[in-house]
Amino acid sequence: MSKTFQFKQFTIQQDKTAMKVGTDGVLLGAWAQLESNLFSVLDIGAGTGLIALMLAQKSNAELIDAIELNDEAYEQAVENFESSDWGDRLFCYHASLQEFSEEIDDTYDLIISNPPFYTSTYKELPEGRAMARHTETLTYTELLSNVVKLLSENGSCAFIIPFEEATNFISVAKENNLFLNRITNVKGTENSKFKRSLVQFSFFEKPIVKTELTIEIERHKYTDDYIALTKDFYLKM
Numbered sequence: 001m002s003k004t005f006q007f008k009q010f011t012i013q014q015d016k017t018a019m020k021v022g023t024d025g026v027l028l029g030a031w032a033q034l035e036s037n038l039f040s041v042l043d044i045g046a047g048t049g050l051i052a053l054m055l056a057q058k059s060n061a062e063l064i065d066a067i068e069l070n071d072e073a074y075e076q077a078v079e080n081f082e083s084s085d086w087g088d089r090l091f092c093y094h095a096s097l098q099e100f101s102e103e104i105d106d107t108y109d110l111i112i113s114n115p116p117f118y119t120s121t122y123k124e125l126p127e128g129r130a131m132a133r134h135t136e137t138l139t140y141t142e143l144l145s146n147v148v149k150l151l152s153e154n155g156s157c158a159f160i161i162p163f164e165e166a167t168n169f170i171s172v173a174k175e176n177n178l179f180l181n182r183i184t185n186v187k188g189t190e191n192s193k194f195k196r197s198l199v200q201f202s203f204f205e206k207p208i209v210k211t212e213l214t215i216e217i218e219r220h221k222y223t224d225d226y227i228a229l230t231k232d233f234y235l236k237m
Helices: 023-031 050-058 071-082 097-103 127-132 140-150 163-175 224-230
Strands: 004-006 011-013 040-044 063-067 090-093 108-113 151-162 179-189 194-202 209-218
Touching (some): 040 140, 050 071, 140 163, 151 163, 209 224
Parallel strands (some): 040 108
Antiparallel strands (some): 004 011
16 A cells, blocks of 8 residues: 555655555544534544544644544654644644543543444454554544543534444443434445444534445445545546
């Protein structure tokens, strides 16, 4: 995989970390709904810094913080932030979510995360990549209970998770007084099974907006919906 990933308005260097640019991060960054008066954003588990950079591009938020525990990914995110046009709005903390939420008194208008989850290929992955994909380092309960501490009263939080875990994730969120406002279930092609769920929550119960998204018609031929969602970011869309 290339060590550089070029987007329309920024570049991601990914030579130092096992956490490469992937469709999940791009989907979440493009899909997350932002309020017009958005002031502050927190990206939990920054990886290369992709999602934070996407939100810097698509919002006027003055403060975009990210946290990353992995040493190499942290260094990579800082490098990518500093080389972007929005370096003055982006900051990455080298910490776990648990450490960060104990230290920080501020709250955020939008919290976003492509959280770790288990995959069947776990044992075949390099350790850094496996950590990013395994919930033992950060359970959904820990994630959401800390999100609640850090989320502003009128804020929202958005995640991408495995489709088969969505019901459980939504249930854990509700236990933490977070109500599902939007959900988009994602599949690779028309005839494949749903693979991911994009979910956005707030402290307010609202009618849930439910949609579906198919990424490809065939290999490397993308659906109109996927192109519409990601065209502001991908060079070739």
